[in-house]
């Protein structure tokens with residue numbers, strides 16, 4: 001047993017000369033270099049390669065490149081979650097004594113980052129209504145260093161005045177970061193309209209199967225881009241190779257999934273609006289949507305896969321609807337399967353009744369992330385669920 005073959009030291013990888021068609025999963029945390037000179041060349045960027053997976057690894061690079069090309073971006077970084085991408089982008093651009101202006105209906109944890117964590121480091125945030133660019137502009141101060149908005153609000157599906165917000169940012173010299181998770185680059189490419197930073201929860205529509213948690217951030221300015229990457233590496237916000245490998249697989253079918261989910265969403269929105277007991281339906285391309293004109297200007301015929309609707313009957317009816325055995329009642333979005341969420345008991349439970357009422361989020365308010373199922377099945381499931389909710393009104 002003295003052949004010199006020591007598999008613990010140099011683990012076997014019999015790749016031969018054949019090239020795998022599918023991307024290999026590179027779980028290695030660390031990459032060996034031949035010499036100090038070679039390592040130097042890697043760290044300084046003269047040579048391409050890897051050192052330590054928190055600093056970067058092949059599976060993350062593949063996913064970053066795919067999303068870069070979807071967004072028309074360069075040098076984006078993939079992070080361990082969408083929140084990691086939001087946090088890295090904010091921390092890379094704002095310092096103590098400075099200020100952020102943000103949409104008042106951002107993703108719940110983004111709001112929490114701004115309102116509970118940043119103040120601990122001497123950074124203030126002002127929330128403003130992104131459907132009114134004037135209110136965003138009015139919130140800008142001399143020390144404002146970032147405007148952070150989402151294009152479609154959660155859960156009320158309002159459409160932000162993106163052109164007005166970009167103009168306000170430009171006039172004041174403040175970069176605009178866009179969380180493009182709901183719209184996706186299939187419906188809207190923020191860099192083409194004036195965004196300085198684009199972030200994603202890749203966990204949602206881009207990966208698309210609720211089995212990988214990842215984020216993405218890219219910046220137009222190479223210096224900002226490098227600071228975001230450095231924030232992610234320093235704070236340990238970088239992703240697992242396995243999640244990247246899963247997300248890559250999801251990304252290959254992103255366009256197909258999104259198109260199908262979107263056409264389902266448009267058809268389901270119309271179907272819901274005709275069901276007895278449904279008070280209102282919110283979907284960007286519907287003629288009764290409050291931001292219909294702006295949605296058309298911004299997204300064309302694309303309305304995305306998210307819709308919301310409201311039924312009569314309060315919490316009791318909501319319990320019957322969610323319990324009717326239709327779509328998964330789960331607080332996420334962007335899965336291949338349709339999911340239903342109830343903001344009053346989940347994402348918006350921390351608000352007072354009055355605050356929820358001001359947003360139009362009642363106990364009968366549901367958000368639907370429409371998936372790629374057969375539309376006939378979806379319509380019939382929702383018909384049954386709404387009938388169960390409304391029909392049981394006198395027993396609940």
Ligand SMILES: *Cc1c(COP(=O)(O)O)cnc(C)c1O
Pocket residue numbers: 081082083084086107110150179181182200201202203204213214215
């Ligand atoms: C889910 C989500 C996030 C956070 O992403 P995670 O991957 O869950 O960390 C950020 N923004 C929006 C709009 C989201 O929907």
